[in-house]
Amino acid sequence: xxxxxxxxxxxxxxxxxxxxxxxxxxxxxxxxxxxxxxxxxxxxxxxxxxxxxxxxxxxxxxxxxxxxxxxxxxxxxxxxxxxxxxxxxxxxxxxxxxxxxxxxxxxxxxxxxxx
Amino acid sequence: xxxxxxxxxxxxxxxxxxxxxxxxxxxxxxxxxxxxxxxxxxxxxxxxxxxxxxxxxxxxxxxxxxxxxxxxxxxxxxxxxxxxxxxxxxxxxxxxxxxxxxxxxxxxxxxxxxx
Numbered sequence: 041x042x043x044x045x046x047x048x049x050x051x052x053x054x055x056x057x058x059x060x061x062x063x064x065x066x067x068x069x070x071x072x073x074x075x076x077x078x079x080x081x082x083x084x085x086x087x088x089x090x091x092x093x094x095x096x097x098x099x100x101x102x103x104x105x106x107x108x109x110x111x112x113x114x115x116x117x118x119x120x121x122x123x124x125x126x127x128x129x130x131x132x133x134x135x136x137x138x139x140x141x142x143x144x145x146x147x148x149x150x151x152x153x154x155x
Numbered sequence: 156x157x158x159x160x161x162x163x164x165x166x167x168x169x170x171x172x173x174x175x176x177x178x179x180x181x182x183x184x185x186x187x188x189x190x191x192x193x194x195x196x197x198x199x200x201x202x203x204x205x206x207x208x209x210x211x212x213x214x215x216x217x218x219x220x221x222x223x224x225x226x227x228x229x230x231x232x233x234x235x236x237x238x239x240x241x242x243x244x245x246x247x248x249x250x251x252x253x254x255x256x257x258x259x260x261x262x263x264x265x266x267x268x269x270x
Binding site for chain 2: 088096133135
């Protein structure tokens with residue numbers, strides 16, 4: 041977990057509001073990955089970003105979810121018009137150029153609760 | 156359809172004895188396997204990995220065994236310690252079409268090591 045910072049740690053939103061989750065990668069890392077863990081489930085891949093580019097968004101829901109990793113600043117996972125089913129733990133990982141078969145190192149996550 | 160399965164939701168072991176956590180997979184294109192350990196309210200921590208060209212990898216008290224013909228891997232912890240109590244996730248990656256960093260996780264096994 042060393043180095044990847046996520047905030048907030050806990051986020052409570054009412055149905056219909058927007059949620060913004062931030063991930064500051066390890067200094068010098070230009071690749072960011074977002075995963076979601078629903079209750080009693082394993083982690084599921086959502087999106088892979090490089091600076092200013094989305095590389096793989098095959099795990100992102102088609103609606104209401106978006107992600108960015110700007111040239112400056114943290115990566116943002118944005119969920120619009122949240123619903124109760126969005127309640128989950130969202131984890132971020134970062135890496136330098138990912139070598140084949142390199143492990144990912146995750147942050148401590150943001151726990152989103154939708155009321 | 157789950158591609159990585161951990162069929163035991165929980166496991167209880169006495170301190171000092173061996174813990175064996177099992178994982179099965181269905182996709183023969185997976186070529187790299189990882190084990191992560193997760194404490195409550197923290198992110199997953201990388202533990203150990205194995206490439207499909209090997210059948211065993213050892214790191215201190217942790218050993219991972221891979222049986223490709225059976226599409227099965229296991230994590231052995233010996234001797235088990237109370238601090239090993241956590242949820243253990245098996246994950247896989249490979250040339251199945253997913254991008255680098257797109258890991259497929261199992262649902263986890265909660266290990267309890269009793270003093």
